[in-house]
Amino acid sequence: xxxxxxxGGIRVLLIFILATxxxxxxxxxxDDKAGGNSTTSETFKISVTTPILGSLTRELVQxxxxxxxxxxxxxxxxxxxxxxxxxxxxxxANLLIINGRNLEEGLAGAIKQAERAGVPVxxxxxxxxxxxxxxxxxxxxxxxxxxxxxxxxxxxxxxxxxxxxxIWLDPIAMKSVISALAEELSALGxxxxxxxxxxxxxxxxxxxxxxxxxxxxxxxxxxIVTDHSSxxxxxxxxxxxxxxxxxxxxxxxxxxxxxxxxxxxxTIEEFSVPAIFIGETTSPxxxxxxxxxxxxxxxxxxxxxxxxxxSYFSYxxxxxxxxxxxLSA
Amino acid sequence: MNWVTDPFxxxxxxxxxAGGILVSVICSIVGTFVVLRGLAFMGDALAHxxxxxxxxxxxxxxxxxxxxxxxxxxxxxxxxxxxxxSRLSSxxxxxxxxxxMLALGVVVxxxxxxxxxxxxxxxxGDILGLGNSEIWTLAITALVVAxxxxxxxxxxxxxxxxxxxxxxxGYSDKVYSTFLxxxxxxxxxxSFQTVGTLLVFAMLLAPASTxxxxxxxxxxxxxxxxxxGIFSAFAGLLLSFHYDLATSASIALTAVSLFFxxxxxxxxxxxxxxxxxxxxxxxxxSNYV
Numbered sequence: 080x081x082x083x084x085x086x087g088g089i090r091v092l093l094i095f096i097l098a099t100x101x102x103x104x105x106x107x108x109x110d111d112k113a114g115g116n117s118t119t120s121e122t123f124k125i126s127v128t129t130p131i132l133g134s135l136t137r138e139l140v141q142x143x144x145x146x147x148x149x150x151x152x153x154x155x156x157x158x159x160x161x162x163x164x165x166x167x168x169x170x171x172a173n174l175l176i177i178n179g180r181n182l183e184e185g186l187a188g189a190i191k192q193a194e195r196a197g198v199p200v201x202x203x204x205x206x207x208x209x210x211x212x213x214x215x216x217x218x219x220x221x222x223x224x225x226x227x228x229x230x231x232x233x234x235x236x237x238x239x240x241x242x243x244x245x246i247w248l249d250p251i252a253m254k255s256v257i258s259a260l261a262e263e264l265s266a267l268g269x270x271x272x273x274x275x276x277x278x279x280x281x282x283x284x285x286x287x288x289x290x291x292x293x294x295x296x297x298x299x300x301x302x303i304v305t306d307h308s309s310x311x312x313x314x315x316x317x318x319x320x321x322x323x324x325x326x327x328x329x330x331x332x333x334x335x336x337x338x339x340x341x342x343x344x345x346t347i348e349e350f351s352v353p354a355i356f357i358g359e360t361t362s363p364x365x366x367x368x369x370x371x372x373x374x375x376x377x378x379x380x381x382x383x384x385x386x387x388x389x390s391y392f393s394y395x396x397x398x399x400x401x402x403x404x405x406l407s408a
Numbered sequence: 409m410n411w412v413t414d415p416f417x418x419x420x421x422x423x424x425x426a427g428g429i430l431v432s433v434i435c436s437i438v439g440t441f442v443v444l445r446g447l448a449f450m451g452d453a454l455a456h457x458x459x460x461x462x463x464x465x466x467x468x469x470x471x472x473x474x475x476x477x478x479x480x481x482x483x484x485x486x487x488x489x490x491x492x493x494s495r496l497s498s499x500x501x502x503x504x505x506x507x508x509m510l511a512l513g514v515v516v517x518x519x520x521x522x523x524x525x526x527x528x529x530x531x532x533g534d535i536l537g538l539g540n541s542e543i544w545t546l547a548i549t550a551l552v553v554a555x556x557x558x559x560x561x562x563x564x565x566x567x568x569x570x571x572x573x574x575x576x577x578g579y580s581d582k583v584y585s586t587f588l589x590x591x592x593x594x595x596x597x598x599s600f601q602t603v604g605t606l607l608v609f610a611m612l613l614a615p616a617s618t619x620x621x622x623x624x625x626x627x628x629x630x631x632x633x634x635x636x637g638i639f640s641a642f643a644g645l646l647l648s649f650h651y652d653l654a655t656s657a658s659i660a661l662t663a664v665s666l667f668f669x670x671x672x673x674x675x676x677x678x679x680x681x682x683x684x685x686x687x688x689x690x691x692x693x694s695n696y697v
Contacts, residue, residue: 160529163649166536167418185529188537192420195539336518 123269126172126193128183129156129383131247132203134391136176138278139257139271140264147172149186153384155360160185170196174267176260179204180244199267206259207252210243210311245382249312250286250395254279285392286316289399293317300406302350304343304375306357306366309382313398322346325357325365335365347373354405358382378405415649423538424645428659430546431599431611432637434553438595439616440630441588444568448613449499450487450589453506455596455609457483459513462530462600467516473545473597480593483509484586533604533656535645542601549598553591564588565626603656610660611637618667621674636666 123144127133133148140146147168150159156178161169166189169175175193177183179202183190194200246252261275301319303310307326314321323346326335346352347369354376357366366377380401386393415421442451461479462472483505490501557564563584566574571581592612599608619633644659 160532160534160654161536162652163415163421163424163536163645163655164652166420167415167649170418170420187529188534191537191539196419 123174123267124172125174125176126169126198127176128186128190129178129247130385130389131383131391131394132176132178134385134389134394135253135257135278136260138281138391139260139274140269141274144269149189150383152389153359153381156182156383157184157360159183161189165189166192169193170198172198174199174201174263176201176203178202178244178246180209180242180246182244199263201260201263203256203260204242204244204246207246207249207255209246210315243311245309246312247391248310248382248395248398249316250282250289251316252312253391254282257282281392285395288396289317292399292403296403296406299351300353302352303406304347304352304355304369306355306361309358310356310380317399317402319402322350322352325355325361325369340365340369344369344372347375354378356380356402356405359384376405411650412646415646420536420538421645421649423540423543424535424655425642426543427535427538427546427602428641428645429638430543430550431602431608432615432641433550433634434546434595435599435608435611436615436619436633436637437553437557437630438591439612440619440626440633441564441568442592442612443616443620444626444629445585445588447588447592449502451592451596451612452609453487453502453509454480454483454589454593455600455605455612456506456513457509458593458596458600458605459530460509460516462605463513463516472601476597476600477593479509480597484589484593488586529604530600531604531606532654533600533602533607535602535655535659538602546598546602549594553595556591560584560587568626603659607656607660610663611640614660614663614667615640618663618670621667621670636670637663640666 123140125136125140125144125146126149127136127146128149130148130150130152133146137146149161149165149169150156169189170193172193175190175198177186177190177200182204190200246256257275257278261271264271302322303314303319304323304325305314305321307324310319310321313319323343325340325343347355352375355366355369356378357363357380359379359381360383363377363379369375370377378401380398381394382398384394385391386397416425442448458476458479461475461477461482463475464470464479465472465475486505486508487498487501490496490504491498494501563574563577563579566577566579567581567584567588574584575581595612596605596608599611602608603611615633615637616629618636619629619631622632623629640663641659644662645655647653647662648655648658
């Protein structure tokens, strides 16, 4: 019994493998550094991951730079992943602006590629105090001053997964982000004249407007329930207490447990919580279940979607209006 | 400028192509035996069985490959235990392990307060995010897999076509079956970060199936599978780049489409009688060995 095999195929295969090996080896030195600085003579290109950061960046640079937003408006930033063309845009930008703190989970690889290509990366959450996701299921009120943390400490510990990325819901935190971004841009040789100051005062103005709007919410209605912990910064800034969350995770990707839901229903009844605020990326089925059980009102909030005029200010005003409509007596 | 070469001008696309080619080579070699031995369901179970391991590794910041390896070992071991200690058929055993491991993966993700790794990334991979170290891992694995298959080609070949003859020749069915399963597990483990656990399965099956439509000899089947796999990686990346499609899904879809196109073409030309028919594999062994 003899076996005859033609090894021609195997030889072809080994040649393929060696060819790809050499290909990979050549990649080490070739294109990697071409992206960052080769386009200085052309328009300054800024790539931004989220539409909300994109809107503020556009307000800041106006038409003097080309701003490309990677995620479509209203998409779930936790699960979005970029197409090949978008990764190409990111690796060819003069500056990449990301939110950070694991918000762009699906973009992690693409961001790494941009870093490898030598593109400077500006991380918004590195430039403002970061909330820790304290245990939200134990009914304890959160003190914003305790949970806030020195941004430099938190930046050194990217593996601490309990950091809340939803910083854009706090206009005052966005002021520090914008100041830092303006510094970064001028360090890259991009001049903003007085646009930084006007954007900062616009953020102050919208903050005052929101406080005014919330002035007539009765104190007992300052206890709210949200979806996952996306409203932490907003609640801290405007004096709300989040007494419970539907999904006990900072990411919209996790599932909830039966025990957690039962506890949440108890909390809602105990505090007679008037409304549950959920982001548009959260499945409303769970919230509806709680609504049926307790009679609490479910309010959908566009957390990741800008309104039609694509303005951050209309966006944050809209959210404030929904809160005040549903909580004012 | 150039529709075919232009997209590969950036470094990340070159790395994606290199990764795709290497995954195709690994999966085609191993996939040939998967198809010939009818191990598709076991391959599927392994592709999903690694998920709890990857999730667990991500939680404790261990390398994903380690977690995937442990989980694959548990899956193979579990299937063996069930088939040996009960009268259940092996596909029931495989199904039990498959669904059990998948459920365990979701439980691990939910039990953590903040799951950092993205479960979507585990399923669909991140071929656009490949770095040089991942490419090297794939390249070394490709060499190891090719070397091991070369060394053990005789028992693997006999087992694929005629288990009985293999036994008379002194090769233990059990030993080499397990050995083959570990090869499959290895291919899945190194490929999951490139094309994802869901789609690595497509690369295991589709190119090798295309190979069986064209070739009679195992070397021809394997070589055809490699060519089909590499073409799928290349075409899938191009399609994804130009039409903004999901990258790894485009590659898998190209591979599966290629199979159906070949099937249609070979049916038309009635060349099937020359090609390998898995249902009659052992009956027509003299054609292959």
